Amino acid sequence: MDALPETLAPSPPAGGWLIETRDLSRHYPSGEGVVKALDGVDTTIAPGEFVAAMGPSGSGKSTFLNLIGCLDQPTRGTYRLAGEDVSRLPPDRLAELRGRKIGFVFQSFHLLPRSDALTNVAMPLMYRGVPRRIRRDRAVMALERVGLGQRIHHTPSQLSGGQQQRVAIARALATGPELLLADEPTGALDSRTGLEIMALFQALNRAGVSILCVTHDADVAAFAGRTLRFRDGKLFEDTRYPPVDAAAMLGVPFA
Amino acid sequence: MNELSPAKAAPAPATEALPQPLPPLPPARSGLSLGEAAFAALSALAANKLRAALTSLGIFIGVAAVIVTVAVGAGARQQVLSQIQSLGANLLLVWGANVRLGGVSLGAGQRPNMSWDDAQAIPREIPSVEVAAGTIRQQMQVVNGNQNWSTWVNGTDPAWFVAHEWQVAEGRFFTEEEAAGGRKVVLIGQTVAENLFGDENPVGREVRVRATPFEVIGVLGRKGQNPMGQDQDDVVVMPYWTARRSVMGASRAFARAVGSISVKVHEGESMADVEEQLRQFFRQRHRVAANEPDTVNIRNLSEIAATRDASARTLSLLLAAVAAVSLLVGGIGVMNIMLVSVTERTREIGLRLAVGARRRDILRQFLLEAVLLALLGGAAGVLVGIGLAHGMSAWGGWPVLIQWDAVGLAVAVSGLTGLFFGYWPARRAAKLDPIVALRHE
Numbered sequence A: 001m002d003a004l005p006e007t008l009a010p011s012p013p014a015g016g017w018l019i020e021t022r023d024l025s026r027h028y029p030s031g032e033g034v035v036k037a038l039d040g041v042d043t044t045i046a047p048g049e050f051v052a053a054m055g056p057s058g059s060g061k062s063t064f065l066n067l068i069g070c071l072d073q074p075t076r077g078t079y080r081l082a083g084e085d086v087s088r089l090p091p092d093r094l095a096e097l098r099g100r101k102i103g104f105v106f107q108s109f110h111l112l113p114r115s116d117a118l119t120n121v122a123m124p125l126m127y128r129g130v131p132r133r134i135r136r137d138r139a140v141m142a143l144e145r146v147g148l149g150q151r152i153h154h155t156p157s158q159l160s161g162g163q164q165q166r167v168a169i170a171r172a173l174a175t176g177p178e179l180l181l182a183d184e185p186t187g188a189l190d191s192r193t194g195l196e197i198m199a200l201f202q203a204l205n206r207a208g209v210s211i212l213c214v215t216h217d218a219d220v221a222a223f224a225g226r227t228l229r230f231r232d233g234k235l236f237e238d239t240r241y242p243p244v245d246a247a248a249m250l251g252v253p254f255a
Numbered sequence B: 001m002n003e004l005s006p007a008k009a010a011p012a013p014a015t016e017a018l019p020q021p022l023p024p025l026p027p028a029r030s031g032l033s034l035g036e037a038a039f040a041a042l043s044a045l046a047a048n049k050l051r052a053a054l055t056s057l058g059i060f061i062g063v064a065a066v067i068v069t070v071a072v073g074a075g076a077r078q079q080v081l082s083q084i085q086s087l088g089a090n091l092l093l094v095w096g097a098n099v100r101l102g103g104v105s106l107g108a109g110q111r112p113n114m115s116w117d118d119a120q121a122i123p124r125e126i127p128s129v130e131v132a133a134g135t136i137r138q139q140m141q142v143v144n145g146n147q148n149w150s151t152w153v154n155g156t157d158p159a160w161f162v163a164h165e166w167q168v169a170e171g172r173f174f175t176e177e178e179a180a181g182g183r184k185v186v187l188i189g190q191t192v193a194e195n196l197f198g199d200e201n202p203v204g205r206e207v208r209v210r211a212t213p214f215e216v217i218g219v220l221g222r223k224g225q226n227p228m229g230q231d232q233d234d235v236v237v238m239p240y241w242t243a244r245r246s247v248m249g250a251s252r253a254f255a256r257a258v259g260s261i262s263v264k265v266h267e268g269e270s271m272a273d274v275e276e277q278l279r280q281f282f283r284q285r286h287r288v289a290a291n292e293p294d295t296v297n298i299r300n301l302s303e304i305a306a307t308r309d310a311s312a313r314t315l316s317l318l319l320a321a322v323a324a325v326s327l328l329v330g331g332i333g334v335m336n337i338m339l340v341s342v343t344e345r346t347r348e349i350g351l352r353l354a355v356g357a358r359r360r361d362i363l364r365q366f367l368l369e370a371v372l373l374a375l376l377g378g379a380a381g382v383l384v385g386i387g388l389a390h391g392m393s394a395w396g397g398w399p400v401l402i403q404w405d406a407v408g409l410a411v412a413v414s415g416l417t418g419l420f421f422g423y424w425p426a427r428r429a430a431k432l433d434p435i436v437a438l439r440h441e
């Protein structure tokens, strides 16, 4: 907390922090010494925030996102997700947390290439033991909400990059997560398609989904309301600002 | 279901296709169900049908081979058993011993021979014996007009038909009166009937044996080959006393001699006990001194059956070894392709882990894939194996017998092979670190 002004660490909201890290660190042993991929990060994120994580390549953004997403465990420090300490849990408990609370969006989409959009979106629900019929209904609903209601039977190869990323977002939404985590979601897209994805994120955020989005692009970070800057594994800047409206930049409301 | 229609419940949607989050799911009931895992595994297999087919080929061939060979083995064994049955069940055959002392044959004449009276006495003296039939046999020419045929002519007792379980195909057996009266009647076997009479009915016709005319009163039912490969239907049977008086004249000393005695033991009695009783019976009757060898040899035909049974079992053991090797090879094939599949699908596994799959869900999915792969090979092997066995029976004339317990066992073993050889690849998949797996190229 030493480097941060008091104003950037406001008192907890009524429902408590969604994310609360204390001395969060991830060190990798490397030859003689250690690689401090992430080192002593103290931060809090309230429910409903849209936060960007920025920094040069190798600064620890993805490591931070993976820890927040319960894909990884810290080597030091604590992490509370919605009040629950999840710093030291067995792998299957972490998997359950990911399935219940977190939705992932990746730079390279990570869709099952031979399966259609519906199957891709319904897939996470399988691991929640949701019956087939309800899985289908929910997947259709999720695809409608990202504007792909007409393309539920298209396979990834029949969809554009932006459409594939929307399928991935629908997949992240299908389980009804509290937190959407995106690692360079626009990295593989042209700028206009990237803008559309950010407009979608903003709309979802306005409807209540908390978002943490890793990017190295300041234009993308401008759509969030807050940016965490990383350098050499340390969080060195935390700024809040009024976000740019992506839909307005597109010239049309999101459709 | 109401939590699934939040679009209606959501406050004032601005547009139709609203980028809204979905409502939270009700609390997790349980993880991946077995049925879902099986479906996912089947889909994965269906995505690469040719590879699945080629992989399960080893197990397919192994199982098909096992089913065919077991069916052929069982068929052959059943044939041998029915041949042995055709000799007569619970049958002991008593032969005069070929006695040698100091390498010099004493000759039959110097030792007491078995007689007709011995045969008659056996059922009276040994209660476990059902019937005993004294028989003499010689190879002779049998003539019908200009057809003649060399065959074994047996002179025996009506009890012989009982002991050897003969049936009549045409006509009848001879009676006790005909036997006692030395009437010139014969029954002929199927082979003799075919060679002397062709398609005609021999019953009521006349044959000549050593120039003596005989009336054919019956044709014996077909028995086929015995386990030693001899044709049991190449036979003529007449009453003992007829043979003695009309065709097999003998010196006074041999007037009542018989060459063999067929002894049928009552069902359920110990063959070994009766064998011993017979030995003692002949030692007493022939007044054999304690230091002298037996005057008779006794052969138990069911012992031959047991020997055959044992050799069939050895064959089965050999086949089991062959099956084990082919299943091992097939299993290694499954393991190999599953390892390839895990490597190919590393990113997919990473994704599944990221969206909430537990390690045991991944393990279950890949394990089921291996088991299904092996079971599909096994099931195809069963179908083709049964088809081949029927084909061999229908077109090749092989005696086959489908062994359903072997079929069940083959399927079970192929499933277990998949489980065993699929475990290691599945564990590798389940142990993947999601971050590393997602980054995999």
Ligand SMILES: Nc1ncnc2c1ncn2[C@@H]1O[C@H](COP(=O)(O)OP(=O)(O)O)[C@@H](O)[C@H]1O
Residues within 6 Å of the ligand: A028, A035, A036, A037, A038, A055, A056, A057, A058, A059, A060, A061, A062, A063, A064
């Ligand atoms: N598994 C690992 N083993 C060793 N070093 C790692 C590992 N993962 C990440 N690192 C190191 O940690 C640092 C931060 O990585 P990362 O979080 O991926 O950076 P960013 O996403 O900001 O580009 C880098 O120097 C990287 O080389």
Ligand SMILES: [Mg+2]
Residues within 6 Å of the ligand: A061, A062, A063
């Ligand atoms: Mg990164």
